[in-house]
Amino acid sequence: MDSPHTPVLGAEVVELLSGKAAVIDATVGAGGHAEALLEAGVPSVLGLDRDQAAVEVASGRLSRFGERFRFARSRFSQLAETARGAGFSRADGVLFDLGVSSMQLGDPGRGFSYRSAGPLDMRMGGDDRPTADDVVNGYPEDRLAGILLEYGEERFARRIARAVVRARSRSPIRSTAELAAVVASAVPKRKGGPHPARRTFQAIRIEVNGELEELTASLPQAVSLLEPSGRLVVISYHSLEDRIVKRFIAGEPSLSPLTRKPLRPGAAEVSANPRSRAARLRSAELSEQEAA
Numbered sequence: 001m002d003s004p005h006t007p008v009l010g011a012e013v014v015e016l017l018s019g020k021a022a023v024i025d026a027t028v029g030a031g032g033h034a035e036a037l038l039e040a041g042v043p044s045v046l047g048l049d050r051d052q053a054a055v056e057v058a059s060g061r062l063s064r065f066g067e068r069f070r071f072a073r074s075r076f077s078q079l080a081e082t083a084r085g086a087g088f089s090r091a092d093g094v095l096f097d098l099g100v101s102s103m104q105l106g107d108p109g110r111g112f113s114y115r116s117a118g119p120l121d122m123r124m125g126g127d128d129r130p131t132a133d134d135v136v137n138g139y140p141e142d143r144l145a146g147i148l149l150e151y152g153e154e155r156f157a158r159r160i161a162r163a164v165v166r167a168r169s170r171s172p173i174r175s176t177a178e179l180a181a182v183v184a185s186a187v188p189k190r191k192g193g194p195h196p197a198r199r200t201f202q203a204i205r206i207e208v209n210g211e212l213e214e215l216t217a218s219l220p221q222a223v224s225l226l227e228p229s230g231r232l233v234v235i236s237y238h239s240l241e242d243r244i245v246k247r248f249i250a251g252e253p254s255l256s257p258l259t260r261k262p263l264r265p266g267a268a269e270v271s272a273n274p275r276s277r278a279a280r281l282r283s284a285e286l287s288e289q290e291a292a
Helices: 010-017 032-039 052-061 063-068 076-085 132-138 141-152 157-170 176-186 198-209 211-225 239-251 267-272 274-278
Strands: 022-025 044-049 069-073 091-097 226-236 255-257 280-286
Touching (some): 010 032, 010 280, 022 032, 032 044, 044 052, 044 063, 044 076, 052 063, 052 069, 076 091, 076 211, 091 211, 132 141, 132 157, 141 157, 141 198, 157 176, 176 198, 198 211, 211 226, 211 239, 226 239, 239 255, 239 280, 267 274
Parallel strands (some): 022 091
Antiparallel strands (some): 226 280, 255 280
16 A cells, blocks of 8 residues: 555645635545645645545545544535535635545455455545445446446456356356456566556546546536636546546637646656656646636
């Protein structure tokens, strides 16, 4: 598990948001970005997360900041409603650090990792449906293959789906280790490179949590909360997320991109925190004229 004290692109986030009075961290996780912003002098931060465990960890970790840090459990699609209910009817910055957190990956019982045995769960909110078990053992082959292709961009989607259906016909697939083994058996063997189940697990996780739909619903809400000259900052980890963010910023006339290309972590950060390797940060500022 990566240290919660090393938030991805933390220095860049602080540089973009440290001069703001009120910031919403829509993916507070273990509280790394929120802590960095509070230490940099941001007077007020609201931390949101759909994962109750994350809310509890962040609230405990950041309790030393007193009333400067507030928190609430919320899905992306409930962003504006939750923020306003917590007293943040307007904000000077909204931050998203997308994808699965190191805290979630590091807990085998959450079922996110193909590298350790755990139940087929993958829910970011513990009471949501469906679970990964529902997808793996219940979806028809065509639907499963479509998810792997669309959300995992998996070139062997059809072969993997066929192997999963064949395996579950003998006995339900109940663990992450079983699923990873089935996937590995369905694709050509190769030396080095990422784990053969990486894209499959990504696709199933996105399906379980409705991640792309939630992100799409949340971005306009984030802009609706911004004060004039407020900033939207989004860190994504794969092309599907990044494409949604890029198109939203380009298509929103009230926003001005702050960088021509997304910011990427440097070699030193990647070495210290391998999870940051795929990160891309896009940011934009709300024009005063449009906000007015």
